[in-house]
Amino acid sequence: MSTAEATRISTRSRSYERWLLFLLVLIYASSMTDRILVAIVGPVLKREMGLSDFQLGLLSGLAFSIFYATLGIPIGRLAERYNRKLMISVSIVAWSLMTMLCGTAGSFASMMVYRLGVGIGEAGSTPTSHSLLSDQFPPSKRATVYGIYALGPAVGVFIGAFGGGTIAHLYGWRMAFYAFGFPGIILGLIAYFSLREPKRGNFDSIESKHVPALKEVLAAFVREKPFWQMSLGIVTTSISIYGTFMFQSIYMGRTFGLNMQQAGLTLAIVNGVGAFVGGLIGGYGSDWMAKRDRRWYGWIPAVGSLLGIPFTIISFTSMNFAVSTVAMFLMATSLNVWNGPSFSVIHSRLEPRMRATASALVFLLMNLVGQGLGPAWVGWMSDRFAANIFTGSGDYAAACKAPIADAVAASCHVAGTQGLRYAMIAPIIMVAIATWSFFAAARSIGRSK
Structure with missing residues (x-):
C-alpha cells in the first residue's frame, strides 16, 4: 500500500463508508x-393477457434492457462530469414511478x-454508483466493495421473489407493482440528502479534470486483453443467469405445481441466498487470494462458471423437487462470483474519469445481450420445443393459448413443461x-510482481 493511499484511508469516515455502501446496496436491490x-x-x-413464452421473455428481458443498456453510456459520460449523487437520486425516483405504472397495464x-x-x-444508477465507489475506496x-455492492441484486431477488410472489398471490399482480415501486421514491430522497460527492481520482496519483473521449475508453478496452476477456465472460454468463432466472418461477409451477407464493419463496431462497453467497465468495475471496497471485x-x-455447468443440468433435469432446488442454489452461487473480481480488474487499469463509462460499456453488453436476449432466447426455444413435442390436434400456439380446451x-401441459x-x-x-x-483473462492478468 502506498503512503498516499494509507493517508487517505486514515482520514476517511468509516461510518459514512458503511452507510454509503449499505444505501447503494439497498438502491441496487430496489432496482x-x-x-x-x-x-x-x-x-x-x-393467462390474463394470453401471452406466449417468447412474449414473456421480451417483457422480462428486452423491453427492460434495450434502453437500460444503450442509455447507460451517455449517462455514464454525464457521470464523468456532473454530480453523481443527484443522478442516482433522480434515476431511483424515475424507475420507481414507471414500476408503479406497470401495475396499470392492460395489454x-x-x-x-x-x-x-x-x-x-x-x-x-449502476455505472454512476461504480464511479462513486471507486473514488471512496x-x-x-x-x-x-464491488462484491458487496453486487449483493444488491441478491437481496432484491430475495425480497422481490418472496414478497412479490406473496403480494401477487394474496392481493393480485397489480398490487405487487405498486407495493415495490413506492419505496424507491423514498430511497431516492434519502440518497439525495445523505450521500456526498467524493473527490475525483481520490486514490490515483494524478487527478485530471480532463474527461477522456469515448474513443479513448473504447481504445483501452481493445488494448487491454483482460478488459474484453472479462467482458466476454460477463456477457455470456449473464445470458445464462437471466435466461434461466426469468423463467424459473414458471418452470417451478409447470414442473412441481407451485403457486406464485410458493415459487416466490423457493426462488427467494435459491437465487437470493445463492447469489448473496456467490457475491461474497467472489469479492472477499479474490481480494484475499490476489495478495498471493493476481490471476485469482x-x-x-472461471471456476465458478465451470461448476455452474453440471449444476444447471441437474437443476432442470431432476424430477425430484429437493434435488432440483439444491442444484439451483449451487448454480446461483457459482454463477455469481464474477462481479467483484471482474469490475476490480476493469477499474484498476483505467483513469478515474473513465470508470463510469467503462462500467456503462460493460453493462451495455451485459444487459442488452445478457438480460435483453437471454430471456427472449429461452422463451423462443421453449415455444419451439413445445411445438415439436405437442401431440394434440392442430397448431400448439393456437391450441394452447388461454383459455385452453x-x-x-x-397435451399442452406436457409440451409446455x-x-x-x-x-x-x-x-x-x-x-x-x-x-x-x-x-484467458487470468493468463492475461499475469502474476503480480
Missing part, C-alpha cells in the same frame, strides 16, 4: 425487485412501454464460453 416482478407474476400475465403493448420506462430510469479493497481475479470467476389441456425444461438447459453453452474467457 432488481422492480426488474424481476414480471418474472414472478409471469404465470398470471400469461402486452402497454406493459412493454412501461417496462421500457423502467429500463430508462435504471440506466443512471482504495484499489486494494475494490473487489470486496480471473480464476475465481379441456380435451387438449394435458418439457419444452421449457430443454430451453433452460441450452444456456450452458454460454457458460462454457464464459469459463474459457475468464481463464
Whole structure:
C-alpha cells in the first residue's frame, strides 16, 4: 500500500463508508425487485393477457434492457462530469414511478412501454454508483466493495421473489407493482440528502479534470486483453443467469405445481441466498487470494462458471423437487462470483474519469445481450420445443393459448413443461464460453510482481 493511499484511508469516515455502501446496496436491490416482478407474476400475465413464452421473455428481458443498456453510456459520460449523487437520486425516483405504472397495464403493448420506462430510469444508477465507489475506496479493497455492492441484486431477488410472489398471490399482480415501486421514491430522497460527492481520482496519483473521449475508453478496452476477456465472460454468463432466472418461477409451477407464493419463496431462497453467497465468495475471496497471485481475479470467476455447468443440468433435469432446488442454489452461487473480481480488474487499469463509462460499456453488453436476449432466447426455444413435442390436434400456439380446451389441456401441459425444461438447459453453452474467457483473462492478468 502506498503512503498516499494509507493517508487517505486514515482520514476517511468509516461510518459514512458503511452507510454509503449499505444505501447503494439497498438502491441496487430496489432496482432488481422492480426488474424481476414480471418474472414472478409471469404465470398470471400469461393467462390474463394470453401471452406466449417468447412474449414473456421480451417483457422480462428486452423491453427492460434495450434502453437500460444503450442509455447507460451517455449517462455514464454525464457521470464523468456532473454530480453523481443527484443522478442516482433522480434515476431511483424515475424507475420507481414507471414500476408503479406497470401495475396499470392492460395489454402486452402497454406493459412493454412501461417496462421500457423502467429500463430508462435504471440506466443512471449502476455505472454512476461504480464511479462513486471507486473514488471512496482504495484499489486494494475494490473487489470486496464491488462484491458487496453486487449483493444488491441478491437481496432484491430475495425480497422481490418472496414478497412479490406473496403480494401477487394474496392481493393480485397489480398490487405487487405498486407495493415495490413506492419505496424507491423514498430511497431516492434519502440518497439525495445523505450521500456526498467524493473527490475525483481520490486514490490515483494524478487527478485530471480532463474527461477522456469515448474513443479513448473504447481504445483501452481493445488494448487491454483482460478488459474484453472479462467482458466476454460477463456477457455470456449473464445470458445464462437471466435466461434461466426469468423463467424459473414458471418452470417451478409447470414442473412441481407451485403457486406464485410458493415459487416466490423457493426462488427467494435459491437465487437470493445463492447469489448473496456467490457475491461474497467472489469479492472477499479474490481480494484475499490476489495478495498471493493476481490471476485469482480471473480464476475465481472461471471456476465458478465451470461448476455452474453440471449444476444447471441437474437443476432442470431432476424430477425430484429437493434435488432440483439444491442444484439451483449451487448454480446461483457459482454463477455469481464474477462481479467483484471482474469490475476490480476493469477499474484498476483505467483513469478515474473513465470508470463510469467503462462500467456503462460493460453493462451495455451485459444487459442488452445478457438480460435483453437471454430471456427472449429461452422463451423462443421453449415455444419451439413445445411445438415439436405437442401431440394434440392442430397448431400448439393456437391450441394452447388461454383459455385452453379441456380435451387438449394435458397435451399442452406436457409440451409446455418439457419444452421449457430443454430451453433452460441450452444456456450452458454460454457458460462454457464464459469459463474459457475468464481463464484467458487470468493468463492475461499475469502474476503480480
